[in-house]
Amino acid sequence: MRVVFAGTPEPAVPSLRRLLASPDHEVVGVLTRPDTVAGRGRTVTRSPVAELADAAGVEVATPRRLRDDDAHETLRRWAPDCCAVVAYGALVPPDLLDVPTHGWINLHFSLLPAWRGAAPVQAAIAAGDVMTGASTFRIEAGLDTGPVFGTMTETIRPTDTSGDLLGRLADGGAQLLASTLDGIETGELVAVPQPADGVSLAPKIEVADTRVRWDRPAHIVDRHIRAATPAPGAWTELDGTRLKIGPVVVADPDAFAAPLPAGHLLVTKKAVFVGTGSTPVRLGTVQPPGKKPMPAADWARGAHLTDGMVLA
Numbered sequence: 001m002r003v004v005f006a007g008t009p010e011p012a013v014p015s016l017r018r019l020l021a022s023p024d025h026e027v028v029g030v031l032t033r034p035d036t037v038a039g040r041g042r043t044v045t046r047s048p049v050a051e052l053a054d055a056a057g058v059e060v061a062t063p064r065r066l067r068d069d070d071a072h073e074t075l076r077r078w079a080p081d082c083c084a085v086v087a088y089g090a091l092v093p094p095d096l097l098d099v100p101t102h103g104w105i106n107l108h109f110s111l112l113p114a115w116r117g118a119a120p121v122q123a124a125i126a127a128g129d130v131m132t133g134a135s136t137f138r139i140e141a142g143l144d145t146g147p148v149f150g151t152m153t154e155t156i157r158p159t160d161t162s163g164d165l166l167g168r169l170a171d172g173g174a175q176l177l178a179s180t181l182d183g184i185e186t187g188e189l190v191a192v193p194q195p196a197d198g199v200s201l202a203p204k205i206e207v208a209d210t211r212v213r214w215d216r217p218a219h220i221v222d223r224h225i226r227a228a229t230p231a232p233g234a235w236t237e238l239d240g241t242r243l244k245i246g247p248v249v250v251a252d253p254d255a256f257a258a259p260l261p262a263g264h265l266l267v268t269k270k271a272v273f274v275g276t277g278s279t280p281v282r283l284g285t286v287q288p289p290g291k292k293p294m295p296a297a298d299w300a301r302g303a304h305l306t307d308g309m310v311l312a
Contacts, residue, residue, distance in 0.1 A: 147191030
């Protein structure tokens with residue numbers, strides 16, 4: 001099967017690597033988001049998917065929009081039997097959906113119809129789900145509404161960050177995607193429409209969404225921070241200075257002589273605790289502006305923190 005792969009970030013790399021190694025599929029081209037330019041030196045950075053494709057000698061296209069004429073021409077020249085999509089980062093216009101013989105097959109990191117949208121892993125952790133997974137489905141005009149070919153499941157561990165969970169789903173999902181393409185090619189696999197019940201949405205997370213609300217219960221604060229780790233990162237403020245916060249540990253309420261108000265700090269030699277809407281939490285790492293993440297106790301010493309100071 002002639003396959004065009006569309007993907008951009010690191011979680012898409014295992015799937016591309018798996019397809020490149022497949023004796024049954026030929027990756028004839030790769031679509032990825034345009035190179036980025038950052039830093040004082042204006043360094044040009046290729047996406048992780050583009051770097052792997054370059055190393056494998058596969059042609060890469062980086063259109064700004066798939067609706068542009070050059071993207072259409074490139075795709076038709078590649079003449080794919082199927083387009084495999086993993087975290088590409090752009091919508092496929094309707095007039096391109098029928099270009100590949102077997103359509104566009106997306107690997108989505110949730111058990112559809114749960115958590116349709118851009119941030120399914122973060123949403124599952126924030127909601128306190130104990131189980132999630134990945135699904136392969138045929139892309140249609142709706143948002144993640146197409147019929148499903150296959151799924152895999154993955155337990156969400158109590159300390160999982162979105163980075164931890166996404167790493168496991170990316171590895172397991174690579175095999176699911178390859179198996180799906182195998183089944184489509186042989187005709188043994190038929191897509192099943194998604195049920196009408198159980199639909200939930202996971203829209204893109206903005207930086208403003210990841211601010212920590214210390215007035216919420218400790219278990220909600222814990223989930224919120226883990227869901228935002230490593231990106232875009234949970235944050236709070238101390239005296240107007242923004243601080244990036246790593247995962248926390250819910251503390252034993254019996255260890256405190258008096259209740260700790262939401263957002264208020266309790267500083268010891270080895271730890272920093274913050275009050276929440278229920279039980280205090282112990283901070284893990286803190287990253288002040290322009291610095292690397294550091295243990296909370298080290299941050300407290302360097303910043304000369306005292307009990308009663310308030311995170312907002």
